[in-house]
Amino acid sequence: MAGGMPRAEYLLAYICGNVPAPPVSPDARLAAHSAAAAGGDPDGADRISGLSDALLRDIVSRLPFKEAARTSVLASRWRRVWLAAPLAVVDSDLVDDCPPEPADEADVTAAVSGALAAHPGPFRCAHLTSTRMGEHQPLLKRWLRILAAKGVQELVHVNRPCARQVVVPLPDTLFQITTLTSLYIGVWRLPHATRLKGVSFPRLRELGICSVLVEDGDIDSLVMRCPVLEILNIQGSTKRLHLVSQTLRCVQISSSVVENIALVKTPCLERLILWQVKGSPFPASDMRTRIKIGIAPKLRVLGYLDPAHHLLEIGGTRITVLLLPPIFHFVHLATVDFNVIILVECGELQAGMEPTGSAILTTVKVLSLEVCLGANGAMMVPAFLKCFPNVEALHIKSAKCDEPAGKFNIEYWQKVGPIISVLMRIKVMTISEFRGEQHELAFLQFVYQNAQVLESAVVTAANRRFTGISDEQMTSILQQLDSSRWASDFGLAIMGSNGPEGGIPWMFQRGANFSNDDPFAPVKMRSELLFFMTSSCLCRFYS
Template sequence: MAERAPFNVLDPAAAGDAQRRGSDPRELDRCMEQMLSYIYASLPNYPLYLGQQFHAAGAGPDRADRISRLPRDLRRDIVSRLPVKDAARTAVLSWRWRTLWLSTPLVLVDAHLLPKGQDFPPTYSTNSQPITAAVSSILEAHPGPFSCVHLICSRMDSYRPQLARWLQLFAAKGVHDLVLVNRPLPLDLPLPATVFTITTLTRLYLGLWKLPGTAALRGASFPHLRELGLLFVQMEPGDVDYLVARSPVLEILNILGCVKGLRLRLVSQSLRCVQIAASIMENIAVVKAPCLERLILHGSYKRGGGLCTRVRIGDAPKLHAFGYLKPDQVLEIRDTIIMPGIKATTTSMLTSVKILSLTVRFGVRNDVKMLPTLLRCFPKLDRLHIMSKRCDKPTGNLSAKFWEESGPIENVVSRITVMSLREYTGEPGEVGFLEFFFQSARVLKTAIIVTANPIHTPFLKDVAFNKASKSSRNMASKSCKKCFVGSTGPEGGQVLDFKTGAEFSIPDPFCVFEVLTRF
């Protein structure tokens, strides 16, 4: 009998505890591993060179050491871009390098301190003690400041004294970019309040912690913080509001995996991008955010199938990209609750939104009935992206006749130039929408139809492809380029890529697809 493979995340004690509670430890291990994979994929990049070694690249034909003769500032810049082990080793190159490491802002990523032969991510059997000891030694030895510190490999519950000391050093010596991820379990490990006294932070990402009480958050001060990420962090209503209020230059707010029921009341003079993924959302209110350009809500869930998420847009004059909005969510624009058939007025429209993404269950009549009203609320729309979502209990498909009776929609007729439909399977509701859209959109330049992955969603691909082709025969736009492609990704697409969504050089954050395979 073959020996059972060890758990990847759970240690034996946690696995035994799960079994005593009647849970399957292997299923729990898979969930924890998936959670960590989401967190690691959501973390920001660090500014290090990880390419090939230079060897003697800096030496001329006479083997002279030309790199060491570079100006000191250039050599410091080289050291600052090396993994911490390599940066420290430069001290043995020559007398010119000896003091550079200690005078250079440190980049410390504990994944680079894993034992030889240990791949990332570490498993439960990885011995964290050497990593923790190395981190402590480096932080004590280096005078600071620290330009970037990513600590993502340790089970912090086992090293609370060391963590407390690290945070003291960060506050005393100055850290700009800080990522702290606690490898589970427990999932509710209290985050030391010291982290909220590090006033030099420009970026902060926290993963798998429980935020401290209100008093600690009220005492927070982040005068330079521009980016905040909270990944599977347990928090109380109002906690995020406190953090935003104490971050006067915050531009990017990312939240992943809030399972308690997220309530946000956004008041900020600086926020430009808010992204929330894989979370239970109850109430998202944009009260006053004059600089907000992107509001991206991806993979939201209802607690126990209860009340729908309420999304209220108050004062957000620069909101440009908005999604992934669901027809069954309660959308309130200023003081108007948007309902099917409501007449669009100047107070119930968002004229700043040029890019809209919707998640629609075409097999649910109420979802489809809401679509014409939603589209009329965004009269200046240039790009429309729709994610088709499967439903467990279809209530009937609405055909092209429904759209004819709904009357013309001005932005579809004369403004929208790009339209995409993802997770398409050829169901009647999808085809009816495509027929209406193609026959109405006079200025459409690009139409992208992405079928679902048949591995996860069984359907007849050839039949769906033929239906989409027929729906585009009588297009109002004769110059439209049509692209029919097939998805190779998971059902519903990948988890939201925070890096893409907050990259303002990418004009359309919803038009970045996973790897696609052409028919």
């Protein structure tokens, strides 16, 4: 159970919230009101029928399937318009209960079959998420053949999960739909790469794989068969990922157990976004996901890097921190496999130690880290920052510390001199899931004292339901920051949150929206601003 919802239904809701929304609204209606009824000219003219056929087809294509079909009975002209309009088939809109219950499955399958047969195509979109397809495999193959013949462009196909889930293989018929520009699949088993020989999606630009059982190399092989693919989204799938693509611009992986993620050759990649990606499903395991960045000269947005669960390797150099006893003084070590570029003696970073040129990515402008600022993983923050010296927006998701180390105070951060030059370039800095701990305050004070071009900062407090800290208490805690020592006159906004514990789940739409330069910018979950602070100590309180 998840929040009172059966696990299978929770999984379905999570997947459906992560796939692209249908291009039609179930509430859309077509109504031709006379000008007189609308309070305009009294001639009562039918303005809609005066539009061109091309414009009418565009209007009809934006209606739910049932509403679009109703226009065909208005007149012979409307029937021609309906038959020529590229329609969307959304199974949840075809029955009265929305969203459909499992008991509605027979009605849903009958409605989908009827809709696919009634229209000659093309179909601009098909959303099929309401049926447990393991019980309807012959019907599924027929649907896919029809969609292939009628040129569907966007397909979301989720095998509705159930309590006793049987992994259903995705029919080979799907891979015959060469007209697809967007494809999202959920709760299937992907055919082995050997069965996809000769398969190609020549127009596919967006691919989503959600809770799909795959073998090593299957996704890699599928990506290579998509010559214009720009967006790859993966949720709950894969073990190892080795990407070679000339066209990929955005890769997002969420809620997944992945041993290795390798950007082998991705010359157009702009965004790599990871959310709750771990190397092992077992919390006690120390296995971490190895992230290898090879050829990615356009990488601009990167996160959430998590020192507790990720090992970062750039250009063949592993970024790591070694804790050495005092008998060992600061040295630069190397092995035959990788370079160790950051060393720590008793928890203190050596000033002046620089990563090698191959371990620096100057293109990254937006960086997000998920880190417990009171545990040893915080030592990786300087290491990561030195590898991305041109970061302009830094976002920290503060992970909960069960046993804070106690040494990460302002004096500790003042000793990590090598990152001050990086902080001097940061214009935007946010921290989310803030709990008011002293190690969080120390890190913020250090950043604010050294970020000379900082323009705006946001602190989003964790939901008070989980921290037990009231808004008034949080305000008092944050006023401990010594704004008189800040390096620039920026505005600090203190926000509240009513999101779930651990933060808002990542949604693929955020990262794939290229019109938004910074997908990690805070998402408001509660409207009130607790207070606003500047270096001149002016505070404005809001209720």
